[in-house]
Amino acid sequence: MCLTRLKVLREERGLSRIKLAKMLGISNSLYGKWENDYENIPTSRLNDIANYYEINIDYILKLTDKREKVLAKNIDLKKTSIKIKKIRDEYNYSLRKMASMLNTSNSTWSAYETGKTLILSPFLLKICKDKNYSVDWILDKSKTKYRNE
Secondary structure, X not given: OOOOOHHHHHHHOOOXXXXXXXXXXXXXXXXXXXXXXXXXOOHHHHHHHHHHHOEOHHHHOOOXXXXXXXXXXXXXXXXXXXXXXXXXXXXXXOHHHHHHHOOOOHHHHHHHHOOOOOOOHHHHHHHHHHHOEOHHHHOOOOOOOEOOO
């Protein structure tokens, strides 16, 4: 079962995998791995794809069936890090407990919260699936915090 709608979106536009990969500046084989769920799509690349199609990332990742038009926007690392910290506070977790829940290190989670690095997509997905957050809200592409709002 495909975990994304990449193939459907590409086919709706009548694009070949080769052409879309070229537009994204990546190899056809890498795009094929993303489309067939053989490899995680980096968070920044999810944003690039959403910007290209001008739709919400939650829809691309099948976190919602609600397809929304979202204008292209770069990820603001500072705003994203603030939301990452808010999520941990809402969980009422220590930094150590949050990192443990995601099977990562304290320093990695701290880097997300301080804006030193962008959160990896598998962590983003786990948080959003577990607690119904919107990926688009976390990445500051939407004002809607939860997917079912």
